[in-house]
Every structure is written in structure tokens, then in C-alpha cells.
Amino acid sequence: MGAQTIQRSGGGGRRRRRGRAAAMSEINVTPFVDVMLVLLIIFMVAAPLLSSGVPVELPETAAGALPQDDERPLTLSITEDGSVVLLDTPITREELIPRMRAIAAERTSNAVFLRADGSIPYQDVAQVMGALNGAGFNQINLVTSAGGPTLDGASAPAE
Template identity: 50%
Template sequence: MAMHLPSQRGRGRRAPMADINVTPLVDVMLVLLIIFMVTAPLLTAGVPVNLPDSRAKALDQDQAPVQISLDAAGKMYVEDQEVTDAILPDVLQQIAAKAEAGKPPQVFLRADRTLDYGRVMRVMGELNLAGLNRVSLVTVGDERP
């Protein structure tokens, strides 16, 4: 068996290297991964709401839910659009009309912990009147050790 040693051919010349060095590629990909991991949570923009704590586990989702938010000032938002009490029933009827037959969309209700309980219940009553009965109250996970 013959072995090919690069030192056997011309003493002063080296054979060209045909391998690709993947170390810089891996380094760049890891840096990009870290950048995406850090910036991804920042991309979820929305209405700033001080949510209450809860020990309940997260729900499984089959489609994108409708987000309704009530901030500390009492302003109401459907997705990111501000909505008044007067037009809320019409907006909810439009959402219910877009739903698939027999399956209303999931609604996430986010309310600031400093709000009056009656204010939140009025919104839930409007959701019920519109036929949107798959309502989940969004809370922050429990921070106990």
C-alpha cells in the first residue's frame, strides 16, 4: 500500500488545502442565534398591563387568540386598537362573525390588577353576549421560590 505524504513531492512546495474550515461559520451562526434569542422576547409589543400572579399552567393553543387588554387607566384595547365602551359590542360581533362555524375564537383577556372587578366583568359580559365564550384570563406566573 502506498501512502501519499505531502512532504514527498517538491520539498519547498505545499499541496493546496481542499478542506473547508467550518469553525468561523459555526461561530457566526452561534452569535446570530444568541442575538435572535435575546431580541425575540422584545418583539412582543402590546399594551403595558400589570397582570396578577397565578399558579395555573399555560393553555394549549390551536389558533391565534384575540387579545383584549384593559390598562390601569381603564382604556380598552382589542389587539392593539383602542376601543370605547360604545363600540365594543360591534367589534366583538365582527370577531364572532369571522369565526369558524361552531367554534368561536379563543379570547385572551388581560386586565391590570389595579382595575375595578366590575369593569372586567362588564367586558366579560359583552364577550358572552357576542357569543365569544372561550375566554381565558391572562396572568403572570407565580414567582414564589
């Protein structure tokens, strides 16, 4: 059967084993690390090549730039005391038309969101709407809160 032989020669001896060798329980990660470093270098070299395209001199046309949808929505607010606030900046009513004309010349959209306090008389809101229309904004959106009363007096469901 499987017997072990021991050889002794001189002062030292070695033991020789026959049969199965003991299984290696450690995983050698050195080849894995080598492959990962090579891949890292390849991607570092290839990344700048992918981001830079083929150099092309584009032709010039008379067409304008495409409209961008990333414009900040233009909001005009009328506070409870009747003062006018453009985005976050308070302005006087005398400044309203010139400022809005200057903004209308720069913007591609002619939409404005009008937020008026509920206690403001309708005449004040109508005057501001007329000023906005005169400044070139013909799409005036009135901002309201959801859940108010409907025409029949019942409360609308809040969203």
C-alpha cells in the same frame, strides 16, 4: 542492477529511465466537475416535475374547510386607566360589542384572552366579560402573571 542508459544520437539525446515512475501528486478534478455539472442539470430538470402533481379535478362537497390552527390569538386588554385595547387597537366600550360580534362571525375559535390591569375594579372586568359573552365568545381566558400569592397567602413558585 538498475542502471540508466543514455543514448546519444546526433545532436540531442533523451534520457530513459527504467524502474518506477514518479508518483503523480496532483489530483485531476476535471472529471469530478463534469459529474457535478451533469447532476446539477439532472436535478434542475427533475425539480419542476416533482413539484407539479398529477392534474386532478377534485369533486365538490358540502363539507366545510378544515379548521386552521394558525389564527392569531384574540387578546383584549383593559389598561390601568380603564381603556379597552383589542389586539393593538384602542377601542371605546361602545364599539366593543359590535366589533366583537363581527370578529366572532369571521373566526372559527370562540376563545379570547382577557388581560386586565391589577388595579382595575372587578366590576369593570366583569362588564367586559359580559360584553364578550354577549358577542359570542364563551371561552374567556384570564391572563395572569406567574408567581403571585396563593389562597393560603404563600407565594407560588415562579415558572
